[in-house]
Amino acid sequence: MRDRAEVVIIGAGIMGLAIAYNLARHHGITDVVVLDESYLCGGASGRNGGGVRAQFSSADNIQLMQESIRLCRDFAQEMKINIxxxxxxxxxxxxxxxxxxxxxxxxxxxxxxxxxxxxxxxxxxxxxxxxxxxxxxxxxxxxxxxxVVFPWPFVWGYAHAAEKLGVEIATFTRVTGFRTQGARIDAVVTNRGEIRTHKVINAAGAWSPEIARMLGIELPNHxxxxxxxxxxxxxxxxxxxxxxxxxxxxxxxxxxxxxxxxxxxxxxxxxxxxxxxxxxxxxxxxxxxxxxxxxxxxxxxxxxxGCYDLTPDANPIVGPVDEFEHFYQASGFMGHGFMMAPVMGRLLAEHVAGGPDTPLLQKWNLRRFKEGRLLTESMIIG
Ligand SMILES: Cc1cc2nc3c(=O)[nH]c(=O)nc-3n(C[C@H](O)[C@H](O)[C@H](O)COP(=O)(O)OP(=O)(O)OC[C@H]3O[C@@H](n4cnc5c(N)ncnc54)[C@H](O)[C@@H]3O)c2cc1C
CATH class of the missing domain: 3.30.9.10 (D-Amino Acid Oxidase, subunit A, domain 2)
Known part of the structure; x- marks a missing residue:
């Protein structure tokens, strides 16, 4: 395993892998390590129903899912795998x-x-x-x-394509803490050693609050x-x-x-x-x-x-946090995170690569819970 990386992603579920793939494919950021304490498909991404829909109540979710469905249609061609x-x-x-x-x-x-x-x-x-x-x-x-899609090849498709572009995926590697200086992350600590980095993405799904807590940040997901x-x-x-x-x-x-x-x-x-x-x-x-x-x-x-990753307002927590520089969240996707990954992977990679803080990222930021700007989504299954 590399001992330094430009970006470390915690969680090799569909979200972490989609972000890794998009960083490498569309932004030339290939010095990326994706860490997972389990095997590929060990989390919710290997345990879900594979449903993909644009029928939501909020305009944001509808528009994102229209784009995600388009990406699903192209996935087999782009990744050379049947989903x-x-x-x-x-x-x-x-x-x-x-x-x-x-x-x-x-x-x-x-x-x-x-x-x-x-x-x-x-x-x-x-x-x-x-x-x-x-x-x-x-x-x-x-x-x-x-x-509907078959979830496993979707995960494998992103993983293989990201690896081909130079991304390292380290399974059975558990994140146990961080080394920090002030508001800067200097390293991610794992059971297999440290990886020096200043940019970390928390894509640990239902385990995301545990990861954030290692930095003293409380996420409201459960x-x-x-x-x-x-x-x-x-x-x-x-x-x-x-x-x-x-x-x-x-x-x-x-x-x-x-x-x-x-x-x-x-x-x-x-x-x-x-x-x-x-x-x-x-x-x-x-x-x-x-x-x-x-x-x-x-x-x-x-x-x-598997575990749903629920938030109090049924919308995800995405983007940077105020407490640490370059510590990005990609969690709280309820029971519909699989279908959102193609489009969210693209949007988050763009932001991490230096793109703008878009209105959607501002809306979905963790800050909304402190500021009382809760969102709504009525078409939730489960
Ligand atoms: C039964 C079920 C049915 C569902 N049906 C659908 C559906 O039809 N359509 C849909 O879109 N969504 C569905 N979902 C939701 C969907 O599966 C999730 O939203 C999505 O897979 C979340 O992906 P993720 O990458 O964020 O999380 P995960 O796939 O859970 O990945 C997180 C990863 O983080 C790893 N991790 C945790 N802690 C650590 C640590 N300390 N160090 C390193 N790694 C760590 C875990 O091992 C895990 O692999 C369903 C979920 C379930 C459980």
Whole structure:
């Protein structure tokens, strides 16, 4: 492992790797080390549902995700790896009048920004997925451009491309502290030795608060276990990813035929826990068969969990901090950080390479919590 680097990135999840790739590819900054205490795909980036959507309520998220979907379309060509991107759309369901109003407001903003999302009556939603039970469903929205990817090759694609450009990825290397002088970082300390650097990016996902705390900085993010499972493979029949916003249920069909899905479980206490539970299977099974009864007899083959990285206002924490020079945050991506990585990797790399502090970076800065400038996002799954 190098003992000095221009930039050290903590966390080789999708976010850290996307930033590393963009630094090297678009800014010629190749003297970069990405550190991870685990293996590639050990964090949330290897444990997620692969959903990619532009259906959000805030204009910022909608615009960013339009760009991210475009980058997903080009990914295979650029990285020479198949990410199994399938644009079958996202079908959101709501079960209350309040939910319908929220969906209508969000769809209006999406349409203003050029998205082809449509509000649907329950009966129209059933035309999109004929096997859907619409009992209790009040309204739905559908955007045909949303889709799903297979997460692992996405991570590997960024990793291999970054390495080819000269970036070093050091797995099984745990960051344990920093050496600092005043407001300057001089070195990142790991269980395998020190790396001298003045620029550090904290892309440790749900572990980001632990990293920031090593420098005396408190991030308001908190980790929350989120469980997920996949079934035996079925002949391809399900077009969109279906998500019920009333209980956080979502399910889609992968290109390999499995039904992959999860559900919110508010009983799970906060914490870095990646264990699986029977309770999840019962919760998910009940909600899934209510929404799509035909799936009742399909067998679950695999169950696992990862950590969501939640912030108090459901928006990420991105950019520099006031306490230390060149200590950048890239965390708090809730349950939708995978899909955001292509575009965020590009924006953050540009900033770290000396680009401007854009209005978006100012909005998403950690400072907003001190200044009481909290943001909103209503279309959160889980
Ligand atoms: C079950 C589940 C389903 C999800 N579904 C979706 C979805 O459909 N679509 C979507 O866009 N998002 C989804 N997400 C969210 C998405 O997975 C995350 O937002 C995203 O992967 C975060 O990427 P990251 O790189 O920030 O974090 P991670 O992938 O968690 O990477 C952080 C890395 O930091 C490393 N690390 C931690 N501490 C240290 C240390 N001290 N030293 C060195 N390394 C350290 C960890 O080992 C880890 O590899 C889901 C998440 C889960 C858990």
């Amino acid at each position: 199994w991107f399938r644009q079958g759309g996202y079908l959101f369901l709501v079960r209350s009048e309040e939910g319908r109003r929220m969906l209508e407001r969000s769809v209006a903003v999406q349409n203003e920004h050029g998205l082809g999302t449509r509000m649907l009556l329950p009966i129209e939603a059933q035309r999109v997925v004929p096997e859907l039970s619409i009992e209790g469903v009040v309204a739905a929205s559908f955007n045909p451009d949303d889709g 980790p929350h276990r989120h469980e997920i499972c996949s079934t035996e493979p079925l002949k391809l029949w399900l077009g969109p990813l279906v998500s019920d916003l009333s209980n956080g249920l979502y399910f889609s069909q992968s290109m390999r035929g499995e039904i992959v899905g999860g559900i919110s479980n508010e009983d799970v206490p906060e914490g870095l826990d990646m264990g699986s539970s029977h309770r999840f299977l019962a919760l998910y099974g009940r909600a899934l068969t209510r929404t799509c009864p035909i799936l009742g007899s399909v067998k679950v083959l695999r169950q696992w969990a």
